[in-house]
Amino acid sequence: xxxxxxxxxxxxxxxxxxxxxxxxxxxxxxxxxxxxxxxxxxxxxxxxxxxxxxxxxxxxxxxxxxxxxxxxxxxxxxxxxxxxxxxxxxxxxxxxxxxxxxxxxxxxxxxxxxxxxxxxxxxxxxxxxxxx
Amino acid sequence: xxxxxxxxxxxxxxxxxxxxxxxxxxxxxxxxxxxxxxxxxxxxxxxxxxxxxxxxxxxxxxxxxxxxxxxxxxxxxxxxxxxxxxxxxxxxxxxxxxxxxxxxxxxxxxxxxxxxxxxxxxxxxxxxxxxx
DNA sequence: GTAATTCTGGTAATTAAATGCTCAAATGTA
DNA sequence: TACATTTGAGCATTTAATTACCAGAATTAC
Numbered sequence: 001x002x003x004x005x006x007x008x009x010x011x012x013x014x015x016x017x018x019x020x021x022x023x024x025x026x027x028x029x030x031x032x033x034x035x036x037x038x039x040x041x042x043x044x045x046x047x048x049x050x051x052x053x054x055x056x057x058x059x060x061x062x063x064x065x066x067x068x069x070x071x072x073x074x075x076x077x078x079x080x081x082x083x084x085x086x087x088x089x090x091x092x093x094x095x096x097x098x099x100x101x102x103x104x105x106x107x108x109x110x111x112x113x114x115x116x117x118x119x120x121x122x123x124x125x126x127x128x129x130x131x132x
Numbered sequence: 133x134x135x136x137x138x139x140x141x142x143x144x145x146x147x148x149x150x151x152x153x154x155x156x157x158x159x160x161x162x163x164x165x166x167x168x169x170x171x172x173x174x175x176x177x178x179x180x181x182x183x184x185x186x187x188x189x190x191x192x193x194x195x196x197x198x199x200x201x202x203x204x205x206x207x208x209x210x211x212x213x214x215x216x217x218x219x220x221x222x223x224x225x226x227x228x229x230x231x232x233x234x235x236x237x238x239x240x241x242x243x244x245x246x247x248x249x250x251x252x253x254x255x256x257x258x259x260x261x262x263x264x
Numbered sequence: 265g266t267a268a269t270t271c272t273g274g275t276a277a278t279t280a281a282a283t284g285c286t287c288a289a290a291t292g293t294a
Numbered sequence: 295t296a297c298a299t300t301t302g303a304g305c306a307t308t309t310a311a312t313t314a315c316c317a318g319a320a321t322t323a324c
Contacts, residue, residue, distance in 0.1 A: 002215075002218035002219040002220065002221055002222060003221075003222055003224070003248075004137065004221060004247075004248045004251050004252070005136065005137070005244055005247065005248055008311085008312075009312080009313080010312075010313090015239055016239065019239070029269090029270065029271085030270075030271075031270090040313070040314065041314095042313070042314050042315065042316095043312085043313060043314075045270095045271070045272080046273095046313085046314095048271085049271080049272065049273080052271090052272095059270085059271060059272090060270080060271085060320095060321080060322095061269080061270050061271045061272085061319080061320045061321050061322085062268090062269060062270060062271085062320065062321025062322040062323085063268065063269045063270075063321075063322045063323060064269080064270090064321095064322070064323085065269070065270045065271070065320090065321070065322080066270075066271090067271090078239070083134075086134035087134040088134065089134055089135075089136060090134060090135055092135070105263075107147055107148065107151070107210070107258065107263060108254075111250075111251065111254045112137055115136075115137060115247050115250060115251055116135075116136045116137055118243075118247060119136050119243065119247060120136070122240075122243045126239065131237075131239060140281075140282090141281080141282070142281085142282085161299090161300065161301085162300075162301075163300090171282095172282075172283055172284080174282085174283055174284060174285085175281095175282065175283065175284095177301075177302080177303095178282095178283095178303095180301085181301080181302065181303080184301090184302095191300090191301060191302085192290095192291080192300085192301080193289075193290045193291055193292095193299080193300050193301045193302085194290060194291025194292050194293095194298090194299060194300055194301085195291070195292050195293070195298065195299045195300070196291090196292070196299080196300090197290085197291070197292085197299075197300045197301065198300080198301090199301090
């Protein structure tokens with residue numbers, strides 16, 4: 001069974017993790033995020049680091065440390081988080097990256113760009129506060 | 133720049149390759165398919181082998197050998213070819229494969245299955261004869 | 265101030281895809 | 295028949311992305 005869409009685990013951790021953090025009054029640490037997302041603490045740590053650097057989270061070291069939101073939940077869209085991890089979404093006609101296409105018309109016509117745009121719009125509409 | 137959708141090169145070779153073959157009266161060999169798709173002959177050979185085994189192509193060895201269609205172009209859909217290479221397309225709600233989801237509602241709602249289905253339908257509608 | 269906790273950041277291991285290589289088998293041609 | 299061409303198949307190598315690990319730095323609690 002193959003998937004047409006797939007998220008990297010990193011992107012999944014970013015989205016799910018930030019919602020978990022937003023739901024907590026106190027900070028939430030790596031261990032708890034890893035438990036609640038069924039992922040490795042190492043991977044969670046990496047992803048959270050990137051969200052800290054990108055300005056979405058603040059981190060607090062030491063006992064009772066962890067991560068907290070730096071921005072308002074309603075001001076954080078899924079798209080921003082996704083693009084922190086994956087880079088900007090490319091709206092391209094062809095899913096391949098070939099210098100030349102030997103075809104007069106692309107076999108994917110505009111279906112690739114159309115569906116990518118639909119997905120991007122969905123990410124744009126969804127904000128963290130909708131999941132508190 | 134990240135892509136939401138992406139095809140494996142193998143799937144691309146299968147789709148483009150079979151169209152190139154369908155356009156030829158005589159068979160088309162690995163070298164020419166590789167040239168016209170800007171891919172390696174080794175990879176092309178691998179993919180063509182699978183299409184032969186799956187019953188879409190016949191192969192002819194020796195000088196002036198190559199591959200020819202075994203079925204009528206109008207009877208070969210992109211979906212069939214895609215699934216020979218990638219396996220059956222899975223219409224799932226969640227793009228991740230986690231045993232548990234800690235969320236009351238999936239953050240992707242039905243967008244993943246909706247877009248996957250749209251893509252699958254597109255592949256189903258497209259047949260090789262539309263590209264001759 | 266000591267110890268436990270937690271994040272930080274560099275490096276290593278793993279994985280999957282793609283590519284490369286080689287020899288064997290089949291086939292047409294001279 | 296001998297030879298050049300082409301597919302068939304297995305295995306090894308390369309590459310890029312992802313995931314995992316570990317020692318170090320910061321901070322809190324006692």
